[in-house]
Structure formats: C-alpha cells, structure tokens
Amino acid sequence: MACDTSTASKARVAIARAASYEVPILERAVREVLEPFGGWDGLIRRGDRVLVKPNCISAVPPERPAQTHPAMILEVCRQLLDHGARPFVGDSPAWGSVTGALHALGVLEGLERLGVPVVPFTRPVRAHNPRGQVFKQLTVDAAALDADAIVSLPKFKAHRQVLLTVAIKNMFGCVGGRRKAWWHVKAGGYENYFGRMLVETFEMLRPVVSIVDAIVAMEGKGPIHGTARPMGLVLAATDGPALERVAADLVGIKPAQLRTLQAARELGVGTPYLEHIEILGPPLAELRVLDFHFPLLLPIGFSLPRLVKGAFKNAWIVHQQARRQASRVNPA
Secondary structure, rough: OOOHHHHOOEEEEEEEEOOOOOHHHHHHHHHHHHHHHOOHOOOOOOOEEEEEEOOOOEEEEEEEEOOHHHHHHHHHHHHHHOOOOOOEEEEEOOOOOOHHHHHHHHHHHHHHHOOOEEOOOOOEEEEEEEOOOOOOOOEEEHHHHHEEEEEEOOOEEEEEOOOOEOOOHHHHOOOOOOHHHHHHHHHHOOOOOHHHHHHHHHHHOOOOOOEEEEEEEEEOOOOOOOOEEEEEEEEEEEOHHHHHHHHHHHHHOOOHHHHHHHHHHHHHHOOOOOHHEEEEEEOOOHOOOOOOOOOOOOOOOOOOHHHHHHHHHHHHHHHHHHHHHHHHOOOO
C-alpha cells in the first residue's frame, strides 16, 4: 500500500480483503490496513496502556453479527502485546455488562490466556472537552480518559436509529451505563443534536486508529436484530469522519443520510468529503454492496417512561449475568 506523494495531504482510509476470521487471514488484513499509518510503530508507543474498544451491545453469540467478532478482538490484542503495549478491553454495552457480552462472544478465556484484563466502564467522569464546539464538557468513563491510547474496533452494521454505525458511534460506548439512554431523551426535540454529540465524543477521545470489522457485517434491523451480510473487508483510518464517509459510499448511502457525517461537516471535524480522501486498497468500484439492506428508521429520542423501563430492564440483565458469572467461578 504505497502512498503517492501527490495525495500526501489527503486523509487516508485503508481497505483489505479478508475472506474469513481465520487467524492467518485476519492477521494479514489487520497489518495490511495499518501499514499506511506506519503500523503499530507509527500509532502506539511501547509500554503504552491501550484501551481496545470493541462494539459490545448485548450478550449475543458471534453467529449474530451484532458485536465485533471475537477473533478480531483477540488478534488486535495479540498484536499490541507483541508490539510491547499493555492492552485492556473495555466497553459499556446498551444491555447488560461488558463481561456478559464478552462471555457470550466466547472471548473471555482467550483474553485471560493472553493476560489482557477486561475493564467495565463504571467510573463516569465529567471532563473538559478541549475540542468541543457544542459540548464543552462531556461525561465519559475514566478508563477511556486514563488510557495512553485508544484502538477502536467498530462493527460495520445497519442501525434502526442512525442508519449505519461505523467508526464515530463506537466511541459512544465510552459513555457509561444508562447515560447513553439519557442522551436519547435529550436529543428528542433537537435537529442533529445527537449527531453532534457523537462527533464531539469521538473527537474528545480521538482513538489513534479505528479498525472496522466488515468481514461479516450486519444489515437489516440492527444494531442487534439484523442479519449477517458477508462483505469480506477490514477497514482502518486515523480520521473517523473519513472512515465514515468511505463506509457510507461502500453501501450507497449519501452523506446527508448519516447524522454523523452531517454533524462532522457542520462542525468542520475530520475529512467527511470523499474527494479529500485517499483510499488505499482495492478500488471502491470492486467492493460496493449496493443492495445492502437498511431498516426503516425509528426516532432518535426516547421518552422518559421508556428510559425508566430500560433502566429496570438493564439492572435485571446485569444482575442475572453477575449471578451466572459467579456460578461459573464458584460452582456448587
């Protein structure tokens, strides 16, 4: 993936083919998409404590492609360890706990063997947002703020409220617990308030790289109840809006249809314009999936009764997952 000097000023999005989640194929694809950014040497210092942020949403198995595939999580953690970094995995799923979601993926034992800890996001901090234009302060988890670097591992999937979720919305998982639902309540009556919040949360945390799992994407009624759509791709970029723009083009979405791209353009954040992006890898014309199925969109806003009902439901799920986890650790 050599870079043409005539395009050196453009944002870069790297794409590699990956026919499956088999380790040799996945290892090659991840290293290939990181090469234009100097590989791990160009992104992470040895000794850095690195938050690996997958897309965890609920305790669903990997056969339902609602979450970052376990093979992708393990492969990135292995490569970071080989580089001399100190990775840990963290997230705050919409439903249940991160340990419950990772257990359902079958990845907990693999992380334990690697010595990679899992950190639940349970320490919310209201922090100054130095790059904030709309939101001068945002509440995110301390684990994300304390990390030396963040490597984001989004899942490429359709979404019933934002149409498509890729790089930018994955960082919303650093907003812990039911605070995510509260943002939906606040967003109800404001035009693209939610999209601007997503973009500014991404900019505040600014992962050093986003590596998208699009080997098997989710189409239809995402983010949980959609269906598998093999795409055979891994994408990466250091510029979130650029990655979002290329992802939208891959599945035939216009920028005006994505709240995140609208907000990035309004705020002047990143590179949400295709003509300013250098795409490294196979030509987009060979990769486009123009029959990708999207759901009918639901409103962004939540009502207060829905918020309260969701809080009780989530507390019950977390309680049940904790009981099951305790029984596995201390069997009768």
